[in-house]
Amino acid sequence: MENRILLTHGSGGKLAHELVEKSFVKALANPLLAKLDDSAVFDLSGKLAFTTDSHVVSPIFYPGGDIGKLAVCGTVNDLAMSGAKPLYLSLAFIIEEGLLQDELDKIVNSIQKATKEAEVEIVTGDTKVVNRGSADKLFINTAGVGIIPQGVNISGSNARPGDKVILSGTIGEHGIAVLSQRQGLSFSTQLESDLAPLGSLVADMLAVSHNIHCLRDPTRGGLATILNELAEQSKVSIRINEEKIPVREEVLAACEMLGLDPLYIANEGKLVAIVPALDATKVLKAMRGNHYGKSAAVIGEVRAENPGRVIMKTSLGTSRIIDMLVGDPLPRIC
Amino acid sequence: MRFITEFRRPELAEGLISQIHHKSKTAVRLMEFCGGHTVTIFRYGIRQALPKTLEMVSGPGCPVCVTANADLDKAIALSQIPDVIITTFGDMLKVPGSYSSLQEAKASGADVRVVYSTMDALKIAEENPDKSVVFLGIGFETTAPTIAASILMAQDKGIQNYHVLSLHKLCPPAIRAILDCGEVRLQGLICPGHVSVIIGSHPWESVARDYNIPCVISGFEPLDILQCISMLVAQVEKGESRVEIAYRRGVHPEGNREALKIMEQVFEPCPAQWRGMGEIPGSGLKLRGKYRHFDAELVFSIVPEPACEPEGCICGDILRGVKTPTDCLLFGKVCTPEHPVGPCMVSSEGSCSAYYLYGGSFGE
Incomplete structure (x- = not known):
């Protein structure tokens, strides 16, 4: 039988730990994430940009991408549009029970590839599993921080006549x-x-x-x-x-x-x-x-x-x- | 051949525009029947490019817009019956009926699903044998054959729980009704393109003859429309009234015989209510007796409250070409695409929506 995500995967118990360790931490390996503390702790200085985005695309796989890559690129791009260099992302899943483990793995794999290309790290995360029908397969929220280089001031209100x-x-x-x-x-x-x-x-x-x-x-x-x-x-x-x-x-x-x-x-x-x-x-x-x-x-x-x-x-x-x-x-x- | 960019080439458009300016001497009023044409005309600012002698008015060719409130109310009433799944094209969802919309019915728990083809509706019926699936048959001759095909397929497969609320409308009788009532004097007709792909050019022959009016069938790219206007102007100036096709790549004079055959097999003409125009004889399609068990109106007994129109809305006058959206006191103030009062603001092919979105003319 195919492996599927069950409600217990989101319960915080043993299955949940297994899912986090096996599916997420391993694929997205980096020292900050591996600590598995309640928060990611890191030093940053300068002008920061901070953004969040929820992704609910249907279907979750489509030509040229999937919801995982989208969740990374969406937040990376929001940071970049402020002129920031994107650095760290959070990653939160809301999974509808019954999602195939294979599909989840494929998505995590594509998140990994996207973070590598974008040169960002997933440093904290969360997983919830909801009853069938309460979500459409998989929703992903990502938030991100980045640093804005000195002298850069980008905003939607800065357009001037002649530009x-x-x-x-x-x-x-x-x-x-x-x-x-x-x-x-x-x-x-x-x-x-x-x-x-x-x-x-x-x-x-x-x-x-x-x-x-x-x-x-x-x-x-x-x-x-x-x-x-x-x-x-x-x-x-x-x-x-x-x-x-x-x-x-x-x-x-x-x-x-x-x-x-x-x-x-x-x-x-x-x-x-x-x-x-x-x-x-x-x-x-x-x-x-x-x-x-x-x-x-x-x-x-x-x-x-x-x-x-x-x-x-x-x-x-x-x-x-x-x-x-x-x-x-x-x-x-x- | 590129079927899109080829029909948007600016240098060819320029040539056609100057041809029209050169030929047009008499002041005339032309009607584009079809909402798709209205959208192209606005999207490309074609009205601005035409000589002052030509006045363009938009016609009733938007299937969503011409659906009478009483018919919308029927659809909404059907959605309230337990174990009924309503399947519909997306455009219909937001259209306000007398008291509510399908969108509101859906939010309050009715099972309303957007489909992109009748075959999807049929599939939903197959997958839900313990429920009744009603497809809202809205549209002109363009969509009627696909709905006829779905009924024939349901018959073939023995699917018992598939029903159609047939609110189809036929275009030539509506054009005749507009010309008959004489409220708008028209000197030329841009005849619908997709509809004519199905019905061919022959049904327009009698319109051209009986009303002495030039009729040219057009496609939906800017060059199609300009070519069509140029042909209409040529006829006007020569005092002719013939049917011509400016959309040869889509329209054959005989139409699509296969499509016409199944339409004829499943449907028969009936009187239909048009918003703004009232009942027009022979302008609707109902299921023939042999297929009555697919007819949602006969299968379910629905008695909606008496229909009423929103106060101040002049969609009816706009659909007849008597008024334009900017004549409406609600336009752009109370009635916007976000909060539509009348259907012409909802449908992507509606005149009010085209006026609102594309802003009419905005010359440099």
């Missing part, structure tokens, strides 16, 4: 890859999620300029939503050019089929940077030199008029307002 808007690559792959695996919607596509830790990309960018004004990763709600957030927070308008936004033909095709707009589709390995015009060229060059920024492009600029608005010049030369995502993007009927 350039740079996008690190093609949009929409993550959302479409996940949708393609949803029950009842399975369609075949070569697309994989763009899921990636962006710490190294941000480090490369900061190496050439400490004047980056805003960084944000266009996750849920897509590019359109985060541009609106930035325009609102900074009280500026953002003008973007549709033709400059890189989108793969497969994403366009899937979006057409489903009646969705790539601008609103989630990404997990992309970022938007708003930088002073003077620094734009060198930041763009640094981005293109990193694996995760190869197809980076300047997609627009910041203006003073119509604060809070995002306006796009369409490929026909006309212009329209881009609003935030409302509700869930739903496939159309006809």
Whole structure:
């Protein structure tokens, strides 16, 4: 019979200890975690960034990623978007009883790989098991801390008129890859999620300029939503050019089929940077030199008029307002 | 061939736009019937690019929007019956009926599941033999054949617990109703693309002839729409009224014969209630007698409270093309995509949602 996670695995007793030792500590080995004290204790100095994120993606495995890698990258990227170098993460599981041990191992393995690539350590964790039906297979929460280098001041409210808007690559792959695996919607596509830790990309960018004004990763709600957030927070308008936004033909095709707009589709390995015009060229060059920024492009600029608005010049030369995502993007009927 | 970027090429669009400007002399009003067309027109700011002689109005071609409150109330009432699983396309979830929405019913414990195809609904029926599964048959000629197919398959497999609430609508009778009532004077029709993939171009012939109006079937990319407008303008200027297809890669004059055959086999036309337009004869589809045991309305006796419309909502007028969303006092204030009052704000193909999301024109 296949091994499954049981309610007793979350009880704090022997089975629970076994699970922690065998499944987690071994795979994620590092001295801080191995102590198994109530808290991870470490020294840090400087300006810190601290963030948390819960992950409830369904299905838990999809082309190009899984919930484990997502839980690491999500928090790493949130730290990186503050300009911080991500260092330590916590990892908490809420497991629905009956989850296959093999599936859990696969996810822990992918967490291990992701932490290695992102150069972060899991230093503390928690496991709960809930009754069947109380969770959807597996939920993961991660929190993380990182250090912000001196002289770096990145915030959503720092965009200034004249700044350039740079996008690190093609949009929409993550959302479409996940949708393609949803029950009842399975369609075949070569697309994989763009899921990636962006710490190294941000480090490369900061190496050439400490004047980056805003960084944000266009996750849920897509590019359109985060541009609106930035325009609102900074009280500026953002003008973007549709033709400059890189989108793969497969994403366009899937979006057409489903009646969705790539601008609103989630990404997990992309970022938007708003930088002073003077620094734009060198930041763009640094981005293109990193694996995760190869197809980076300047997609627009910041203006003073119509604060809070995002306006796009369409490929026909006309212009329209881009609003935030409302509700869930739903496939159309006809 | 690339089927998307190829139909969005800016240099070709520019050519078509200048062609339209060059040809258009007479002031005319054109209606795009289909909500999908409305979305393309707004997404690409096509209205801004057209000459002043052309006025575009949006039609009732959004299946969610035209579903009458009384019919929505029926669906919600069905969801309240114990051991009934409602399966529906996602768009329907948020649409407010007279008193509640399916989303609210779901949150209060009703078993409402979003599916992406009728076959998924059928599968749910197979997996839950002790429950009744009702599929909400909302849509035009585009979705009706897939629902007919699911009924035939249920029949084949002997699945007894699958039922359909057939609220299907047919497009040509609705267009005739709009032209008959004469509230909006139209000089050209952008005929629906996906619907015509199924029904072909022939059903539009009599519309063009009877009402002396140019009819051109369009696809959903910006170049399709511009090509279609250009063809309509050409007909207008020559005083012609013919049916043309600007969507050859999808539409065959005969339509999809297989699809039409199963639709005909399972359904027969019936009168249907349209939001804003009332009852239109022959504009709905009901299950033929042979398949009555699949008909949710006959199997379950539901008597919902009398339907009522939200105060101040002018979705009905908007669907007839008589008013635009900005004429509505609720638009953008009380009624937003987050808190929709009327269905045109809910559906991704609804006019109000397109106006709200894409902001109408926003010239440089």
